[in-house]
Amino acid sequence: MRRLPSFFSLRAFEAAARLGSFRRAGEELHQTPSAISHQVRSLESWFDRPLFVRQTRRVTLTAEGQRLLDRLTPAFDCIEEACAELRAPEQKLELAVHCAPSFAAKWLSPRLAHFMQAHPGITIRMSSSAEPADLQRVEDIDLDIAYGLPPAQPGVVVEALGREITMPMCSPRLIDGRGPIAPADLAQFTWIESPLNPVQWADWCALNGLKLTDRARPSFDRGSLAIAAAADGLGIALETTRFAQGELARGELVVLDGPGFRRIEREMHFLCYRKAERDSREIAAFREWLGAEMAADARGD
Structure with missing residues (x-):
């Protein structure tokens, strides 16, 4: 008959010793830190000696604990390898x-x-x-x-x-020094078109009570290109803010919005x-x- 402590206590000790933390050992073994601590104390009682020096935010091994870890690590490696040889290979999806x-x-x-x-x-x-x-x-x-x-x-x-917000947006350099901008003021600028966008300037003008101008509009067949052109100062893009999250967060683009503006929200x-x-x-x-x-x-x- 083998004289062995609880396997669960040995496993809890090995994880805590390897990771240097009862909390991290609990995360790996899907247990609470207190459960790991309880199992380690049970193992220390079995050996009748401490295996860890407990500090406020971390634990370190005693000399006896390090000696036990040095022997347990290759033993657990052997167990893992033996189980892996018999286990069916994971299906690659x-x-x-x-x-x-x-x-x-x-x-x-x-x-x-x-x-x-x-x-x-x-x-x-x-x-x-x-x-x-x-x-x-x-x-x-x-x-x-x-x-x-x-x-x-x-x-x-x-x-x-989900619904997305489509708004006029441009480089902050384009409107630098100007006061509050109303929807009608956008006619002073170049408008960038993205022909594949389900929302067009005609939709925005109709919603905001404006007449679509017949001025030439540079066109880009990808929303990402329209956004890049706006960030480079070419004009104002009418695009979903979902595409422009990075540029807006970095300050490369600003949305043209305010009390007089009406947004378009669509799926x-x-x-x-x-x-x-x-x-x-x-x-x-x-x-x-x-x-x-x-x-x-x-x-x-």
């Missing part, structure tokens, strides 16, 4: 995401690292084009994030990704996937993550 180019560049790509950290077993394959994907015909795309409401397709679920982006694949692990994970990111955006986190 891939998720093919098709996305509108500006949404991919300005919103999705900067956040994808969060998804990859949360779901290391899922590999993302990204593709991009202005046209929405035909999920009935293109089998190697799992999810599509479309700009503008896509055509209805049997068996395809379409979910709006602009839509998540599409096949209804039959709704509950697949990778699609469910991406939908949950995307919803959480959108909610954080809405809160301003």
Whole structure:
């Protein structure tokens, strides 16, 4: 019969010793710090000697504790290797995401690292084009994030990704030294067009009681390009603030807003996937993550 202390106490000790913290050991083992501390004290009682020197914010090993860790580490390594040899290999999952180019560049790509950290077993394959994907015909795309409401397709679920605010925005240099600006004052400036945008200058003018001027307007076929042109001082872009979060935060752009301005709020982006694949692990994970990111955006986190 083997004379051994509790395996759970040994595991708690090894984690706390390796990480130098009862709190971090609890996080790794999904237990509370007090539970880890209780198991370590139980082990110390079994040995009838202290294994840790407890300090306010950290713990350090005694000489006996270090000697025990030196022997336990290779033993736990052997146990882990033996279990890994018998365990079925983890299934590698891939998720093919098709996305509108500006949404991919300005919103999705900067956040994808969060998804990859949360779901290391899922590999993302990204593709991009202005046209929405035909999920009935293109089998190697799992999810599509479309700009503008896509055509209805049997068996395809379409979910709006929240209402977006579209506002005039420009470089602060363009209006430097001017006093308060009213909607009518925008006619003095160059207006930048983005022809693929579901919201056009004609919509904004109609909402704000203005007549659309016939002045020439430089045109960019991507919202991201229109935003870059505005940040460079070329003129005023009419774009969703979702695309311009970085430029607005860095002060490269300012929104033209005030008591006389009326904003346009619309659902602009839509998540599409096949209804039959709704509950697949990778699609469910991406939908949950995307919803959480959108909610954080809405809160301003």
